[in-house]
Amino acid sequence: MDTIAAYEELAARLRRIGALEEVAGLLNWDQETQMPPKGGAQRAEHAAAVASAIHDLASDPRLGELVAFAATAQGADAVNVAEAGRIHRRAVRVPPALAADLARASALGQEVWVKARTASDFAAFAPTLERIVALKRAEAECLAEDGISGYDALLDGFEPGTTAAELDAIFARLRPGLVDLAGRIAAKRPSAPAIAGQFPAEAQLALARRLGGVFGYDWQAGRLDLAVHPSCSGSAGDVRITTRIDPSDPQDCLYSTLHEVGHAVYEQGLNPAQAMLPAGMHASMAVHESQSRLFENQLGRSRAFCDFLFREMQTGLGSAGVADPDALWRLVNAVQPGFIRTEADEVHYNLHILMRFDLERALIAGSLPVRELEAAWNARFLADFGQAVPDARRGVLQDVHWSAGLFGYFPTYTLGNVYAGEIHAALQRDIPDLDARLAAGELGEVVAWLGERIHRRGRMVPPTRLIAEAVGRAPDERALLDYLEAKYSDLHDL
Template sequence: MSAYDDLIAFDRETQALAQVMGRLGWDQETVMPRGAADQRSDEMAAMEAVLHARRTDPRVGEWLAKAEAADDVERATLRLIERVYRRTTKVPEKLASQIARVTSRAQGIWAEARAAESVSDFLPTLAEVLRLKREEAAAIAEGGDAYDALLQDYEPGITGAEIAALFGRMRPRLVDLRARIMESGVTPAPLQGRFDDKAQMALAHDLAMRFGYDFRHGRIDKAVHPFSSGSGRDVRITTRVVETDPFNCLYSTIHEVGHACYELGIDPAYHLSALGQGVSMGVHESQSRSYENQMGRSRAFTGWLYGAMTDQFGDLGLDGPEAFHATVNRVQSGYIRTEADEVHYNLHVLLRFDLERALISGDLAVADLEAAWNDRFKADFGVAVDKPSNGMLQDVHWSVGLFGYFPTYTLGNAYAGCLFQTLRGDVPELDVALAMGDPSPATSWMAANLQTHGGLYEPRDVVERAARMKVSEGPLLDYLDAKFGAIYGV
C-alpha cells in the first residue's frame, strides 16, 4: 500500500471512532439516565484520549509527508487531515481529555441550573470550562489571537475581525428594519391555545419527510436544546415540544432537518473520510436556516402549513392563510434565540459573539457575565431579562465549550441569503411547489449544488460556487427588507 492508502485506512478508523463518540453525546442529551452523568464524563474523556492519540500519531505526520495526491479529491482529503493533525498536535492529550470530561459534566450542571433559575449554580463550572478553553486556544494560537484559533474549529479560514466587520455592516440595517416594524402599528395576532404533544410530533415527522429527511438513516427525539448529530448513514435530530407554542417544535424540526439533510446529502464516496462531514458550521447553518426560513416561513409554504395545522389541531383562531403567514413571521422582542424571528435573530447572535470574544480575551470576567448579558439585551431589545433561563442560561453552547460557534449562525444566514437568491432564479416554479407542501425543488437544488461536496471545498468557496456570487450580507438584508416590509407595510 502507498503512504496515501495507509493514511486513509488509518483515518477511516479514526472517523468511525469519532462517530461512536458522537453517539455517546446524542445519548447523553436524549435518553441517558441522569444518574449516569459522572460515568459518562469518564467515558467521554476516555474516548477523547483514544481519538487524540490517533490524531497525533507520529505515523500520520510521516504518511502526510510521503503521500501523493492523484486528483482534487485526494488533495482536499490530505489538506483536511493535515489541518486536524497540526491542530491536535498542539494540544496536550491530558488537556484534551480534561476538556471532554469537564464539558460532559458541565452539560448536566447547566441543565439543572437552568431549571432552577440559578446562575450561581453554574458559574464555577463555566469558569472551569473557560479556563480550559483559553488554555487550549493559547496552545493552538501559538502567540496569535486566541479567539481566532477557536473559530477555526467551526469556520476555517475566517477571523474574529472579519466577523466583526460583517456584523458591523449588518447591524445598522437590522436595527433600522426593527425600528420601522415596531413603529408600524401592525401587530399580527399570536397563536393561542394548547396543542397536543403527540399531535405536534406527528406533524413534525410529516414535515421532516417533506423536507427530505430519510428515516431509514435517522430518527427524531426530544431534547432540552434541539440539535442534529452524526454523519454518513446515521444522522439523528431532536426537537422540543411546548404545548402553547407548536411553532417551537415544528420550526426546530425543520431547522434540524436542514442540518441532517446536509450530512445525508454528502457524496457516499466520502463517508467515514475527512470529506464526509459538512465543511463548516456556517455552511451548515446556511442549510438549516434556509430550510427553516426562506422555505418554511415563506408565504407559499405557510399557506400549505395553515391547512395542515388546521387539519391537525382544528380552528387556529386566525383569519386565514395571510393572517397565519404574518403570525408565523411575527416580530417581537423575545428572549430566546432559537424562537426569535428573522429580524431579531441576528441581534441575538451579535450579543453572544461580543460577549464570548470578551470572555476569551479576558476583558470580561465570568462573574460579570450575567450583568453584561442583561445590560446588552436591554439595550438591543428594549426589554429587561426576567429570569436566567431567558438570559445567559438559555443556550447549551458555553457549557460544552463551544466558544467560537455562535457567530456561525449569522454567517449561515448571510450564506443562505446568497444561496437562496440564486436558487430563486434557477427554480422559478418554487412557490407553486411550496404551496403544495413540497419543498423538494429547493432541497434538491441545495443537495446538488452544495451538500454533495461535503468537505471538498473550503467554506466560502463551496457557497460561492453554488451561489455564483461573492459572499456578502446584501442578499440577506434585501430579503429581510422585502419580506417584512410586505408584512408590516414598511
C-alpha cells in the same frame, strides 16, 4: 513508501478518527435524550475516553509522516491529505490530558447547565463554566500560531480560515440595516394573530415528522426525539435530530424541527464515497447553518409555504385559532424583541448572535470574568433590545453552547444566515416556480439543487468558494438584507 500505499493507510486512520467522532456524537445524543439522571459522571468518563482515543490517533507522528508521503495525491484524496495535515497540526499542540479534561468537563457541564437552567440559577452554573472557560483558554493558547488570537484559533475549528476581524467587518455592515428595519417595524406598532389552544405532544411530533419528510429527511436514516435544546448529530445512514414541545405553542416544535432537518438533510446528502473522510464531511458550520436557517426561515416561513402548512396544521392540530394561510404567515413572522434566541424573529435573531459573539470573545480573552457574565449579559441585552432580562433561564442560561465548550460556534449562525440569503436568491432564480412548489409541499427539486451544489461537494473547496460557486457570486450580506427588507415591507407596508 509509494503514494498509493501511504494514502490508503492515511485514509484508514482518518476513517477511524471519523468513526470515533461519530461515537462521541452518539454519546452526546444519548445524554440529551435517553441517559438516566444518575449517569452524568459515567458519561463524562465515556466522553473523556473517546476524546483521548481521537487525540491519540490525530497526534500520532505516523499521521504526519503519511501526510508527507501522500503529498502528491489528487482530487478528493488531496483534500483528505491536506485535512489530515491540519488535524495533525492542531492535535500535536494540545496535550492529551487537556483534550480529555475538555471532553470530561463539557459532558459534566451540560448536566450542571440543565439543572441550573431549570432553576434559573446562574450562580449554580458559574463554577462549572469557570472550569470550562479556563480549559478553553488553555486550548486556545496551545492552538494559536502565526500571530492569530486564541479566539481565532477556536473559531478555526468551526469555520476554517475565518477570523474574528473578518466577521466583525461583515457584522458591522449587517447591524445598521437590522436595527433600522426593527425600528421601522416597531413604529408601525404591528400586531399578529395568536395561536390558541393546547396541543398534545404526539400531535405536534406527528406534524413535525410530516414536515421532515416534506423537506427531504430520510426517516430510514434518522429519528426524532425530545431534548432541552434541539440539535442534530450523526451522518449518512444515522442522522438524529431532537426538538422540544410547548403545549400551548406548536411553533417551537415545528420550526425547531425544520431547523434541525436542514442540518440533517445536509448530512444525509454528503458524498457516500467519502464517508468518514474529511472530503465527505460538511464544509463548515456556517455552511451547515445556512442549510438549517434556509429551511426554517426563507422556505419555512414564506407566504407560499404557509398555504401548505396551514392545511397540515388544520389536519394535525385543528384550527389553533388561525383563520387562514395569510394569518398564519403573519403569525410565524411576528416581529418583537424577545429574550430567547431560538424563538427570535429574523429581524432580531442576528442581534442575539452579535451579542454572544462579543461576550464569548471577552470570556476567552479574559477581559470578562465568568462571575460577571450574567450582569454583562443583562446590560448588553437591555442596550440592544430595550428590555430587562427577567431571569437567568431567559438570559445567560438559555443556550447549551458554552456548557458544551463550543466557543467560536455562535458567529457561524449569522454567517450562515448571510449564506442562506444568497442561496435563497439563487433558488428563486433557478427554480422559477419555487412558490408553487412550496405551496404544494413539493420540495424535491429544492433538495436536489442543494444536494448537487452544496451537500455532495462536502469539503472539496473552502466554504466561501463553495457558496460562491453554488450561487454564482461572492457572498455578502446584501442578499440577506434585501430579503428581509422585501419580506417585512410586504408584511408591514413599510
